[in-house]
Amino acid sequence: MTVQTVDDKSINENWEPKIIAFLCNWCSYAGADLAGVSRIQYPPNIRIVRVPCSGRINPNFIIKSLTDGWDGVLVSGCHPGDCHYISGNLVARRRFAILNELLEFFGIEPGRVNFMWASAAEGERFANLIKKVTKIIKELGPNTKFKKKWC
Amino acid sequence: MEKIGAVLIVGAGIGGSQAALDLGDAGYKVYLIESTTSIGGVMAQLDKTFPTNDCAMCIVSPKLVETGRHQNIDLHINCKIEEVSGEAGNFTIKILKKSLHINMDKCTGCGVCGQKCPVEAIDMFNEGLAKVKATSVKYPQAVPLVYAINKDYCIGCGVCEGVCKAEAVEYDLEDQEVEFNVGAIILAPGFEEFVPAEGNKYGYGKYKNVVTSIEFERILSASGPYTGKILRPSDGDVPEQVAFLQCIGSRDLREGQPYCSSVCCMYTCKEAVIAKEHMDQVNPTIFSMDVRAYGKDFDKYIIHAQEEYGVQYIRSRISSITEDSKTKDLILKYETEDGKIISEVFNMVVLAVGLNPPNDAEYLAEKFGIELNEYKFALTDVFNPVQTTRPGIFACGAFQSPKDIPETVTQASAAAGCVNQLLYEKTGTLITEKTLPPEIYVAGQPPRIGVFICHCGINIGGYVDVPDVKKYASNLPNVVLADRNLYTCSADTQTIIKNKIEEFHLNRVIVASCTPRTHESLFQETIREAGLNRYLFQMANIRDQCSWVHMHQPKEATQKAKDLVRMAVNKARNIIPLERIKLSVTPKALVIGGGITGMVAALNFASQEYETCLVEKEMELGGHAKHIYTTLEGGSVQDYLSDLIQKVNSNENLHVYTQAEIENIDGFIGNFKTTLIHGDRKERVEFDHGVVVVATGANEYQPKEYLYGKNPLVIKQSDFEKLINTTDDIKNKKSIVMIQCVGSRDEERPYCSKMCCAEAIKNAILTKEKYPGVEITILFRDIRTYGFKEKYYRQAREAGIIFLRYDEKNPPNVIANDSQLKVEVNTPTKEVININTDLLVLSAGIYADREENEVLAMMLKVPINDDNFFLEAHVKLRPVDFATEGIFVAGLAHCPKPIEDSISQANAAVSRACTILSKDEIEAEGKTAVVNMARCSGCGMCVENCAYNAIELIEDRRFGLIASINQALCKGCGACSGNCRCAAIDVLGFTGEQIYAMIKGRL
Amino acid sequence: MEQKILQKDQVGKLYSELSKVYTFYAPIKEKGNIVFKKIENPKDIVLDYLNSKIPPKSVLFPETEVLFEYKLDGKDVEIIDRQDLDDKILIFGIRPCDAYSLELMANFFSFHGNLKDELYLKKKENTTIIGMGCNNPRTTCFCTSVDGNPFKKEDSDIFLTDLGEKYLVEGISDKGKDLIQKLSWLAEAKNADIKKANELAKQAEESITTKMDVKEVTKILESSFQHPVWDEISESCIGCGTCAYLCPTCTCFDVIDETDDYNNKGRRIRIWDTCQSCLYTLEASGHNPRDTKIQRCRNRIMHKFSYYPKNYDLLGCVGCGRCIHLCPVNNDLRVILDKILKVEKKEDEKAIA
């Protein structure tokens, strides 16, 4: 016997997107911390999940986030060449490239899932990109396509 | 006199930190002394590093955090050396710890004091381009993260004391003297950047848009004053034309700076590239004399900068700079190589300032009783550049001579390697191991989670409704306790956490506070002391990633904090105790290659009583050095070599195998097994060992150009060196021409062989000394006498040796002419100069043998680069390590370099290896990848994805071909798992189930 | 026996009357496939069809079915049972073989009355079946070999025969007869109609040429569990499970719990499963008693032709032929049964020799 998730909370007028962000521990998560230390304000819509490396991010994480009802997904790793694990982000980049194309091919709005690089020194960039992602997803509206329905 | 198993390291930049980590890991007690308030030195200030354009902060900060919390490293900041006495093996040190006016033990680094401080001070970390408060921390990621009050600016208003809820502000805290004993000392105080004097000809200080390179570095930095935008200081406009001037305070007798600062050519090129990368409108132009891109992959970087980024190089030293008073633009006047005088307008000028010895060099020299050289850098041994004039005291990094980060890191490890050699019997004697209670058995029990929510003074509590979050958390499944604390990281809260674990039988602990990057290990230690496995811990980052970034949205911030806590609880319900697997270590070393590098490494191992096996493919030891007689600085290589061979042959811990070929190397860190065949009779030997040092060297290029091999008057530089040192054949020569860069910096081998310039100048000077009548002409592309070698370049010119530059695209033409040769040189001034010569000497480069290196690389599963040299784990910070643990590289196998660099690398490799060999067993990281054998179908994708060679396919009796992970090599990055289709690989600590649980935490 | 006539253009009328009382299921064409769906528009109904792609078992035993829902309130759990089990269902236009399959499934789901799958049985009880004779059986049909017949009426409550422009309507069960009574507007059937219907039935039965001694197969199977013939039978199988998914008598399902943490609720559902999947028998220990394709292929045949007869004294196959013409590797059940029958002969030959 097995367990999985569904939900059917309806969307109200003051809808705010919920965005899940998978950040690599060494660059992007540190960049997010730096944004905090520098008190750079950004929209409170993201929830960060720390992973060791962008290479750890299996497409399952991203697709599951959508079926689970997150309105947007953000994936961020070290810039190419900066990877703490030498090449984890480069391995991941191919994976993300394919997933990104397939998502669009399947009719998922571009921007529902976003990929970026942010270094440990880029607090400002991190915050700017969070603002951008939040804006993109707000414009897209709630994630209705992939969200599992309580049928 | 008893030796002491402790080491003093002065200076906690990247060099000092590296040496401290090496020695700390090798079991020595390390006193790391830093004069400023945090560690990291200049590297922490840099934006990117060449030649990989790595983000400096990304790569250095994990190292600094590690240094900061290393059990064997005793870090003292804001310190001054008072007294040094004793001798090698046993020194007594007295230091003065200057007061920060904030109690380090209490300060949590929350930063409220700095925010509330009403006084602004100049931000020295940002080179004065920004402001900080009088109560501040050096930079946001500083280690240790402790605030300090700058008394020069402080007005004593007492605001900080009032706002500090941790009661850490102790305004009257006094300086403190500390005394301790150490067995050895490493000096790594770094350098001081050259500051153009007042009234300098570049207008620095007078014209706003003339900045130094280090200031420009801060401008480039995303965390710098302009958040990475390229703006000029006068008006904040984007400068389109930016001039970079090389050799400011270098190679300049008039400035009293005769030596070359070694790093400016590369960092300038990097700054130009990054500037272009950050803002495309920027057009960088670099004014230089010679482009000294002598390091590994440096030339490629320069070419790339020119071709991909359009960086302009102009070979000229500018004669004057004036400012357009209206536009604040700068007018540069200079003479081109073909003699034209040009006046050009730039929007901004960056001065590539050189590296000076540290300001307190003389003070340090006096206190430590060491000698300085003529430029006031540490005077060191010709062959061992980390050995100062006083035994037991070593110098490394820019204090020894100007150098870049990898060379600094190499020397730091080399110094540590020499300390190892000196103090090896005392390793492990002064470090204390904590006694911990046995771990409580929690497997299979339902989770009992305790959540501790931090107010962090007002940092969290001021924006997030902590009581509400607490109430929320207490209702979450499996949470048996939710508590809130003023500072969860304070010492008294640690006691509270421990008590609560006992009282509530907690078996999972969550702290909702700041970032795990800085605080996870502290809390892990706490729960471990309470008997819980340290992995039964989770953090929710509700400060750095919540309260601080949503300061104006308390409602949303509270909601987000709840979400984050819920996600952490969800994950915590799925975490399990992890074990750090212990692997035994065979305390023996294998060194491949019997040149100087290999012998130095082997001898260092052997003198530490590690049984060592030295393998040489030739009949006799000596390698490349057999053909070198002296160094440019005058050291006798042949004497050094014969002494070294004698020591190697007489060391009883050292087994030398000549005419040897390695048949196979199996195993992994700590546990290698090698089979080799050696000698005339091809005997087979098997050898167990814990580490491998690859010192296989490289070969001298056999020229195909310039009639070499066809005309007896054309010889190689090494042949010439032999002639001049052992015969008087040169006596009758009237004219000698040397051609540089033969087989270097061309299409096939696009790298610089680094030593040829020095070799040519060395031999030319010697010839001139012996036979003053001989006319010597050196045809070059760039003269790369970096560092103090510049002196000999000057000396050569003064001795009348002629230097003529030729263009890469237009190489000299050599025509045989009876008993003479005619050399046609096309100079950059478009003149053609004909030289009739009796002898043509070709400075042949260094090349690596692809086939040989490939065989070894396959055996060791380590990479080689495009130029067939071995590729280290990280170009900047792990220059002698391979990504595969337990294997190291040194010497010419790594890239072309002079003897002293090879020796440094050999000692560095030994130091890195000693961090393994000094232990009976090594602990693998608990958070590693694991294979679910029943799921794995052995497709092998993970094997290719793994950067550490930690995965191999094995044939399992039950499951067939499956992946198998070597826990000792796995770093837990999860690249394997991210690609695994059937989720056969999972990463402990970040398992699919745990991440799934977090995804489900959406509210 | 009441016999009436339904004009083809009256199907809409029938629908609008019955759909007031019943949830009305009938075959429709969806993306080229005939499937039984709840009818919203009677025009969608397709009665001129060979047989449905997905068997009508999906009406009473859908691919995905909620067993119950639950709600969490603090530490309390409230179970919410299915509320729709008393709804009246009507399956219209079902073929005799498939109608029979619903009976077989009812047998299975009651397991001699010892264990009852209330979900299926209650729905079955509330279901009225309007069957329809099979004028043109496929060449792959073999119902006559497995206790069936293209005009087998007893599994329907009402039975239709396609007479070209109209349907002959016969009440079979009491439930069916009652219903026909209510449909007072139906015209009376004429003798000619009845005669034509009988002729059609005869023709149809004769057109089925595949005849197999399935009783013999059952007998042989008892002693040939380890016979090498299974190697041969399973040789070309790729284990796709199409045969089982589209089999009207396959009843296997997997149970899944879904939780909705967000709304503090959850549900238990069941989904179709197949013994052709290697996971079907995979145990938590990692042991798999039916690890190989040979075992799985054998299980399907054994289940239909040996275990089911043993447990219920009925064959587990209705002869619809779906597994034959839809098998992607053409692993023809007729050939399989033939091979099994030859096992005996070979054994006999051996014995004689």
Place this chain on the structure above:
Amino acid sequence: MVLKMGVEAENQNIEKSMIETANNLLKNKEVDVIIGYSKGTVPLSSAPIIIRREEDTDKLIWNNLCYVNLAKYLVPLMPQLCDSEGNSLKIGVVSKGCVGRALIHLAVEKQIKLDDIKIIGIPCNGNINRKRIEKEIGESEILELSIVDNNINVKGKDFEQSFPFDEYLNELCKVCKVKSPPNNESLAEVCVGECLEITSVEDDFSDLDEYESKSTEEKWDYIIDTLRTCTRCYACREACPMCYCHLCFVDQNKPIWFGKTTEISEIITFHLTRAMHLAGRCVACGACSSVCPMGIDLNLITRKLEKIVKGRFNFTSGIDIETLAPMTTFKMDDSEEFMLEED
């Protein structure tokens, strides 16, 4: 002028030389068994067969209805193809282009050892789009299919209809560039029969243009419409030579990433994730579509996968055994145009 050989004649030629090659292989003991196709018992079918004796080789056929990718039988290796000790027999596999590609890629993924295999190359002239013909015929039983004059003639009890061969091929066969198994130096020992010397495949993927020019919403509608009849039977997966995982992601628990119900989002996540897993691995054989009992055509996804890996990594799966598959490696300068940048 060269007259184009008719499909019938082609089929005869293919069959003849295939049987001859198979015969020789068995005769010379180069192989122990041969996997090929035999005549089916129902129209529009063929039945995979294992031939063990020379005299049985005449059972082998080629008839444009040979849909199954025979590589499937080797992963996992069927017990019928092993000797008494469980070791692989020497197997000859009748290989159209996509079977050859599958075998080669399976060797790249270490699932089979080519030492034990002979690829019996045949110049495939395409598979008939059975699903399309069935759909067009509708609710009448097809009793006979034959190919005459490049037309597919279909006969039933009371109808007869003809379809042009070229148009009624599987969509993937229409654009197939690798009709025979690829052959090169490293495969010389493995390939017999008719193979294709090929190092790279050029393809403009213009067949995808129409779909790709749709708006995202239109794509979503199309995908929903295509996949909504999926019953989650996984026949596509079972027929796929690359789906050899011991435990498919969709069958896993702890955690169950994706649901197994017929709810539309769960159907789509299954197909999306499966597509993700086949990127750089799919050999475009079309077996998944051919076996789908609901007649779902997955060829667009197949083509897209090929396009992605060709466009991004210049890779075509199953062409040679030396090149690393795209997901196993990376390049520093892989394109990353999809990465978000600051405004």
